[in-house]
């Protein structure tokens with residue numbers, strides 16, 4: 001039997017996950033979403049054919065798996081409002097940054113199975129990457145099901161120490177935004193150099209896509225892939241020397257550390 005999945009708080013991340021699930025063949029009749037806004041409920045029900053409800057409690061009562069997709073700051077009050085209805089046969093999956101399993105379990109007021117995930121928005125096109133960790137109540141069968149769930153919208157990595165979720169957030173959850181920012185800067189400069197927006201976007205984005213595919217599909221050191229492009233005294237070398245002059249390793253390390261530090265502060269702020 002296909003489990004029914006309720007997405008509590010349909011926004012960017014919930015939409016990315018359920019649209020990826022639908023594209024991979026998950027039946028719309030087994031997907032519920034919640035939103036407090038009537039307009040959004042009508043939109044998502046119409047566009048995706050899923051059931052949209054206003055009431056989180058009703059969604060939780062109807063679901064086998066509950067995916068908690070509200071912002072970290074809203075998580076406690078949202079969970080506590082339906083906690084009395086939590087059933088032991090359910091599985092709860094949180095996507096929230098910086099909200100630890102101990103807090104989720106405490107608010108759920110139960111020894112129910114809880115998986116903390118850190119997905120990313122490319123899940124929407126089946127190219128997601130998700131970090132996962134489960135509490136001890138989660139069975140091996142439930143972990144296999146969760147792995148398959150996230151495989152249908154990309155891939156996943158289980159970590160065994162919850163502290164690693166901070167790094168996962170900096171490495172894959174937030175990271176698509178870094179690459180968008182990089183490509184935005186490239187397009188901006190290409191336009192400055194006289195190329196039109198459409199051509200610039202096509203050239204830059206496909207360079208990013210091609211490079212990413214080679215990293216994923218070719219079993220060679222990434223440095224080697226880079227060197228294959230870098231002719232001595234050629235053009236690429238000059239661009240890379242410019243990055244080194246800006247201390248690219250430090251720029252990236254600073255950004256990732258800022259992300260990790262924020263995740264740690266959130267874990268403190270949103271603890272039980």
Ligand SMILES: NC(=O)C1=CN([C@@H]2O[C@H](COP(=O)(O)OP(=O)(O)OC[C@H]3O[C@@H](n4cnc5c(N)ncnc54)[C@H](O)[C@@H]3O)[C@@H](O)[C@H]2O)C=CC1
Pocket residue numbers: 008009010011012013014034035036056069070071072074078095096097118119120121173174
């Ligand atoms: N956007 C991203 O790339 C990623 C987001 N996340 C996590 O996903 C969660 C959601 O983030 P986004 O989707 O970006 O935010 P969002 O703001 O787009 O979505 C959250 C939704 O929850 C709704 N909501 C708030 N309170 C509610 C309530 N009481 N009942 C029903 N719905 C309610 C809001 O109206 C909103 O539509 C966050 O916890 C974030 O940390 C995790 C990984 C990546």
Ligand SMILES: O=C(O)[C@@H]1CCC=N1
Pocket residue numbers: 097169173174
């Ligand atoms: O920025 C955020 O807080 C969320 C978590 C990872 C990506 N977006």
